[in-house]
């Protein structure tokens with residue numbers, strides 16, 4: 310049986326994917342969303358030469374020699390500018406954020422002067438322009454501040470708000486339906502029969518999909534009958550991506566593929582050269598894509614990370630580029646790899662002596678072990694037929710970001 314290589318599988322999943330429509334959201338709700346258009350500054354910041362200190366606005370030439378006495382002629386505070394102009398021998402009391410008045414070119418911090426009645430006695434000099442933030446120092450009106458495709462973080466929404474954007478154009482969240490399948494499954498919180506287990510995967514997938522910027526919807530658990538599968542699949546009509554869990558392997562209960570085809574999906578591929586994740590399936594129905602995930606929880610989560618995340622990024626028009634792989638030094642030997650690309654659960658550490666990033670695979674790589682997955686913090690990525698590796702050898706790792 311020939312298995313599709315990993316890169317081919319990913320390329321086929323991403324083939325022809327276009328970004329979804331844009332929608333406008335309040336800037337306060339825009340964090341973690343992906344920008345649909347470039348964002349330009351709607352004003353100049355700061356809009357005026359602004360003081361960065363509490364002190365006195367004055368002309369640097371007047372304090373070239375100290376001590377010097379200046380005449381106080383007014384006050385400028387944040388939100389309350391001084392209307393007049395500062396002439397030779399004059400000073401204006403100024404506060405942090407206040408507009409530097411016309412004629413003044415410098416702010417002297419108040420610790421370096423004394424004020425008595427209307428007389429400011431300057432005891433220490435200041436360079437011309439000191440404590441003045443020039444107009445436009447942060448950004449200028451019309452300047453491009455954030456590029457389309459950027460996944461916005463808290464600093465980005467701060468910047469957009471500062472540039473006077475109350476709403477931002479972002480991509481609609483991809484709708485992702487999650488369907489568990491199997492007579493052995495009951496939802497968390499219920500009492501399983503002796504031959505049943507808890508359906509944990511939809512919970513994990515929902516959390517990771519939400520963090521990836523999608524809108525997950527759980528369709529419940531379908532029993533291993535065509536009737537039940539068909540009924541549940543009917544609820545996946547209006548989705549961008551359907552993730553089925555389990556029933557993808559070769560057992561006689563593995564009806565999912567058949568049900569998907571009868572529901573109008575064209576199956577593109579089934580079974581890939583990857584571990585965990587060999588029985589992965591992919592298909593399309595119009596603009597809806599389906600990824601049939603293997604039922605083992607680790608397989609389902611890892612396949613979602615390496616296939617569904619790039620697809621979601623493409624639907625969001627997010628500029629992510631290739632996986633941000635890192636390199637680490639092996640702490641523990643690895644056997645030669647088989648014919649499938651292997652994503653091994655592993656833990657990283659910083660070597661306290663050298664500062665080097667070290668990594669060790671967990672002892673068991675069974676794709677059913679959820680406690681081991683939770684204790685891992687990265688995946689060692691091994692290409693098919695990679696030779697045995699010794700402690701000290703370098704390997705690629707993918708830090709777990711879900």
Ligand SMILES: Nc1nc2c(c(=O)[nH]1)N[C@H]1C(S)=C(S)[C@@H](COP(=O)(O)OP(=O)(O)OC[C@H]3O[C@@H](n4cnc5c(N)ncnc54)[C@H](O)[C@@H]3O)O[C@H]1N2
Nearest residue numbers: 489507508509510554555556557558587602603604605608
């Ligand atoms: N003869 C063969 N048997 C198997 C093969 C094979 O190539 N030949 N592949 C194995 C591999 S690899 C995997 S992975 C599994 C995948 O099988 P399925 O995708 O058909 O998944 P199921 O059999 O339905 O379930 C596997 C395992 O996962 C549990 N499961 C399923 N759904 C959930 C859920 N929502 N939450 C938690 N756990 C779930 C299920 O109870 C099974 O224990 O097939 C191997 N077999």
Ligand code: MOO
Nearest residue numbers: 585586587608676
């Ligand atoms: O490939 Mo299965 O997904 O190893 O456990």
